[in-house]
Amino acid sequence: MKPLKQPVSVLVVIYTADLRVLLIERADKPGYWQSVTGSREGEESLAATAGREVLEETGLDVACYALSDWQQQNHYEIYEHWRHRYPPGTTHNTEHVFGLMLPAPLPVVLAPDEHLASCWLPWEEAAAKVFSPSNAEAIRQLPDRVAACVR
Known part of the structure; x- marks a missing residue:
């Protein structure tokens, strides 16, 4: 049995300077x-969580690239169908x-028990595709x- 998840997570947007975004499909x-x-x-x-998750889900090592903490937090309700993964009442x-x-855009190695496919899309298409x-x-x-980094 897997240990229960903490209700603290990371979201890592993987992208290129020309604004192509990596998306992965949930298994x-x-x-x-x-x-x-x-x-x-x-x-x-949190940076270690981000690095671990990127490596586990894509095979990419964040130490080879530019990982940045966007200093942004989102607080949201956990979807009902995933609440069983957290402590009771969470x-x-x-x-x-x-x-x-x-x-x-680089090829990635997906964790087959977590993801089915990957794709690189222009940012507008990626934003429209994510759930x-x-x-x-x-x-x-x-x-x-990206524009702020160039200035």
Whole structure:
């Protein structure tokens, strides 16, 4: 039996300077596309959670690229069909948003028990495809975030 999840998670938007975004399709909900997500384990830092989840879900090592903490938190209600993964009575999660900029779209190695497929899309298409409103909002911020880095 898997240990219960903490209601503290990361969302990692993986993207390129030309605003292409990596999306992965959930194995437990085919048709649900998202960026990398995952719950903190133990007392690990949020950056460590982001790095671990990116490695587990894509095979990419964040140490080779530019991981940034966007200093953004989203507090939301956990979907009913996933609440059994959390301690009894847990209904809300706090998600911390990170970005990972890559030099170009790279192939990824998916965890087959977690994800079925991956794709690289222009940011507008990616924002429209993800099922999570907080994920869509983070992707919609990319043009401004990338422009701010160039200045």
